[in-house]
Amino acid sequence: MRNQKKLLIEQLDRKIKPFQKAENVIIPEKGWVYSIRTALNMTLEQLGKRLNITKQGVKKIEEREANESISINLLKEIANALDMKFVYGFVPKKGSIENLIDYKSQELATKIVLRTNHNMKLENQGNSEEQIQKAIKELASEIKREVRRSLWD
Numbered sequence: 001m002r003n004q005k006k007l008l009i010e011q012l013d014r015k016i017k018p019f020q021k022a023e024n025v026i027i028p029e030k031g032w033v034y035s036i037r038t039a040l041n042m043t044l045e046q047l048g049k050r051l052n053i054t055k056q057g058v059k060k061i062e063e064r065e066a067n068e069s070i071s072i073n074l075l076k077e078i079a080n081a082l083d084m085k086f087v088y089g090f091v092p093k094k095g096s097i098e099n100l101i102d103y104k105s106q107e108l109a110t111k112i113v114l115r116t117n118h119n120m121k122l123e124n125q126g127n128s129e130e131q132i133q134k135a136i137k138e139l140a141s142e143i144k145r146e147v148r149r150s151l152w153d
Contacts, residue, residue, distance in 0.1 A: 019089040031065035050081035109140035
């Protein structure tokens with residue numbers, strides 16, 4: 001099971017990799033539909049005809065995209081009408097899914113070890129800083145190997 005999870009994470013990271021540069025793309029203020037339509041010198045009526053809707057319908061679509069309340073399915077239809085391909089994806093803030101799991105494992109391990117150490121200090125059995133760091137590293141490695149569900153609590 002662990003090998004399957006690791007393989008799945010590696011496969012997803014490979015699929016996500018091409019999207020990482022997209023993280024730096026600045027979305028046009030009025031949205032992609034409006035920006036592309038106007039760049040192509042296409043009128044509301046012309047795009048509406050391609051979508052089988054009115055120009056007012058196109059205007060509403062552009063507004064919905066600009067305020068981020070548009071469906072993925074509709075964006076696919078619009079892309080097709082513009083002779084384009086709609087793509088979407090997720091880009092991990094930590095660079096990769098593996099890095100995200102590393103970070104969350106380290107964070108959870110630190111929380112657990114420090115809580116345990118605090119209780120031990122209350123009983124005059126505290127650990128040295130070196131012991132604490134070693135325990136965090138070992139626990140983080142175990143948590144990462146298992147990809148525990150508690151990472152997301």
